[in-house]
Structures are given as C-alpha cells and as structure tokens.
Amino acid sequence: MTGFLILHYKTIRETTACVDSIRGLEDAGGYHILIADNGSADGTYEELAARYADDGDVTVMTTGQNLGFSAGNNAGWAAFPGRDALDALVVCNSDVVFAQKDFLVRLAAQPDYDILGPDIRVPRGRRWVHSSPMPPVAAKESTVRCNRAVRQARLAAAQRRPAASLLSAKLHYPDGRAMAGHLHYMLSSHWFRFKNQMRNAPDVGVLLQGACLIFSRRYCRRYEKLFDPEPFLYYEELLLWLKARRDNLLVRYDPSLWVQHWEGRATKADAAGQIEHYLFVQRQMERSEQLVLERFRCLAASDPEKGPIA
16 A cells, blocks of 8 residues: 655645546555644634545644644654554655656656656646756755855845845855856756756665655654754755765656656745745754754764765
C-alpha cells in the first residue's frame, strides 16, 4: 500500500484537488491519504474533516498550530494510520496534482531507493518546466555561506528603510566578494535549469526538490521523523540531502514519474504585504541557513571525506 501525506495550510481548493487527483490514479495495491492541517485557524481544517469524515481512504488531522514544513510533516507522519503496512510514503505540498494516471503503477515498479524524487513540473506560461533536481551549486557550503552573508545585509537594509527601499534592499550586497559569489550562484543555477529542460534524465545522489518526495519502507522504519532537524521553512531539501550523505542513503531521481506543482500558493496565502512577506521569507531562510551550516560542520567532523563541500 502507498501512503500520501498532504500538508495543508489554508488553501482548501488546492488540497481537495490534490486528493481528487490521487483518487483518479490507476490502483496498484491500495493507498491511504492523510491530510495534515498545519494550524490553518481559518475553518478549513473543520471543513476538510467534515468533507472526508465518512471516507475510508482519507484521514484528516491537525497540528493545532503552524509548525512549518518539516515539523508539520513529521506530525502528520506520527499520526498516519497503519503506517507499518506502507510500501512507500509520498509526501507532497497541497498544491501538487498527480496528473500521471499510472503514477502508482510506475512507483510500484521502481528499483531500490531510500528517497525518490519524481519530475516536478511547474507551469510557466503555456509550457511546463522541470524544477527537480535542484542545481548542484546549491549543495555547496560556500554557496550557503555566501547567500547567508548577502541575506543578512539585505535584511538589515530593508529594516533600516522599509517599504520604499524594498527594491534597493533586494539589490544590496555587503561587499564585492559576496556579490561575485552570489552572482556565480545565480548564473550557475540558471544554466543548470536551462540544461535540465533540454535533458531531464535519471540520476542518483542529487538534490531533490521538496514539493514531492517519496520515502521507501526502509527509510520509514529506520527513522522516527521524516525530516530532521526541523526548520520552520526553507532548505528542507538540502538538510535531507546532507542526512542522506551522512547515512549513505540511496537517493534517486526518476523523471518517468511526474507530478504538477502549482507552486507557492500556500505561502502566498499568508503574506500580509510585500515588505512583510519579504522580511518573513528572508528571516526564515537565514535561520535555516544556520542549521545547514551546522550540519556541514557535523558532517565534516564525523567524516572528513564527506564534507565540507566547497
């Protein structure tokens, strides 16, 4: 049986569309869906609970407060009914749609893996682009250090002169070295994404995009938590990649599996305003970067051959 864990936050239309898309898949040994409401506090948890109260294939629970991505998914996994019977667990954002009808059939036929990533297709105008895997440059410690320095400088600039200086804050750099490093990261990322559109091929050991991740039965039995540590938002993929590197987990990317991701709707639903949203995002990313750098140091201390990754 395959489990689906959907993290819900306020966007009920997207969540129900995700559930409907799973229900429309070709069966391959059964499935169960758990919707984990992440403290929406807007009535959508109660609406979802009432909608699926008599449906045996869906369980709805709430965390009671907004725990963020990692802890919210971990809470959902802790409450998943019959989880020992699962062959695989699909963890997805509420704005993911399973439009590939034989998704479960193809998943059941997958070779060995601990963590598996499907092709995540994001709409861009009239076409779909591949957002997974993520650029290798994003998994370098030097990239995280540089981006954190730039982020801290931009946060300081935005807080000194709010609203009117948002654009200038976004273009602010602390020094020339940080500017060069950040621009290298941006250009490398864009070049990788361009190449990825031309040749989206299977791979191993890559940095998977986190909108849809598949965990094997072996992974679920080995770890009590899906995600550890638990940043509120951002960098969950890199922290998971570092965990896989530390524990020698088999990470695979297979574009023969694919989903659609109507990205960003849950985050945007809670944005109070442009400047407030910008500051919120930057603060969360800065905190998550600190966690990432701590994990790089731990990895280097435990096994010098695995880190740091320059």
